[in-house]
Amino acid sequence: xxxxEIMNTANKVAxxxxxxTQTQGLNExxxxxxxxxxxxPVEQFFANYTCAIMEIETKFKVLNEQFSxxxxxxxxxxxxxxxKDYDSLIRKVVRKxxxxxxxxxxxxxxxIAGVRVICxxxxxxxxxxxxxxxxxxxxxxRRKDYIKNPKxxxxxxxxxxxxxxxxxxxxxxxVKVEVQLRTxxxxxxxxxxxxxxxxxxxxxxxxxxxxxxxxxxxxISSSLDSRMQNVRNLLNSGSEQKTExx
Ligand code: 0O2
Numbered sequence: 001x002x003x004x005e006i007m008n009t010a011n012k013v014a015x016x017x018x019x020x021t022q023t024q025g026l027n028e029x030x031x032x033x034x035x036x037x038x039x040x041p042v043e044q045f046f047a048n049y050t051c052a053i054m055e056i057e058t059k060f061k062v063l064n065e066q067f068s069x070x071x072x073x074x075x076x077x078x079x080x081x082x083x084k085d086y087d088s089l090i091r092k093v094v095r096k097x098x099x100x101x102x103x104x105x106x107x108x109x110x111x112i113a114g115v116r117v118i119c120x121x122x123x124x125x126x127x128x129x130x131x132x133x134x135x136x137x138x139x140x141x142r143r144k145d146y147i148k149n150p151k152x153x154x155x156x157x158x159x160x161x162x163x164x165x166x167x168x169x170x171x172x173x174x175v176k177v178e179v180q181l182r183t184x185x186x187x188x189x190x191x192x193x194x195x196x197x198x199x200x201x202x203x204x205x206x207x208x209x210x211x212x213x214x215x216x217x218x219x220i221s222s223s224l225d226s227r228m229q230n231v232r233n234l235l236n237s238g239s240e241q242k243t244e245x246x
Contacts, residue, residue: 045102046083049113051166052175053081056115059138063131067124072236075124077184080116084109110142110161111178118187121229122147125158125181132162132179139163141176147186153211154218155190157182185221189214 021031057079064076084092089112093100098108105112119125125147133140142161150156160179165172182190193214196207 041102045106046112048166048168048173048175049083049177051168052164052177053083053113053115055164055166056113056132056162056177056179057081059132059135060115060117060128063128067127075119075121075128077118077120079118082114084112084114106176110176113175113177114180115177116180116182116187119181119183121232122183122225123229123232125183129158129160129179129181133160137165139174147182150218150222153193154215155193156186156218156222157190183225185225189218189221192217 020026060076060079064074068074089105089109092098092109093105096108098104117125117128119128132138140160140162142159144159147156147158158181160181161176162179163174163176165174196210196214199207202210
């Protein structure tokens, strides 16, 4: 069944359900209670990811605060988080042929919760990632270093899939979160390239030209990141030397 067929079937089922409640004279309140009860596991499913995001964000905020005391300035420029919306989750489930139950989705989809950490310098990305992974409640599930090994598109970022415990009313639950760490320059590039991926009404030649232009931009931007890092290293070593002679 393709995506459109699934949506059509879901619409048909919803209409039949409404019509059934009307013909059977089911009162509105009972129907609403029934719907709310049926939605509860789905709401809890998404709420778990929202909680896991809060845990991971707090960890980065704590590290940011601590690093700012030890080093010069805050390593984190900004943090952006999101829970994957229902539509794109369903599209992924259909595309990857994942069984359509919450347990399978939880097991097979790693990026329902996403936290993006934007840093100024590449060194800070690795330092933050190491500190996060050293924490004893964090389990690393997968690490992909697209900074050392960029994608053919030119995409650069450090990706970590981690699992973090959340403490609910009566249970502790490990929840997966995708953490993407990148510099401001990598983020700027990725946002522009993302627009190209979704651009419609564009000729294949134009698309190819823009792809190649973006690969060039990615290389320039990576070289800028390296040079900025070098400048910071020199500035830091300069200030260390000054402190030694004082
Ligand atoms: P969105 O809207 O950002 O969430 P998987 O996600 O595990 O099925 P894969 O290939 O293992 O697939 O994941 P990968 O490539 O490690 O990471 C996928 C995410 O990284 C994407 O999420 C993007 O956010 C980002 N990404 C990866 N490659 C590129 C790229 O070439 N350009 C840009 N702009 N972003 C990239 P989604 O789900 O595609 O989108």
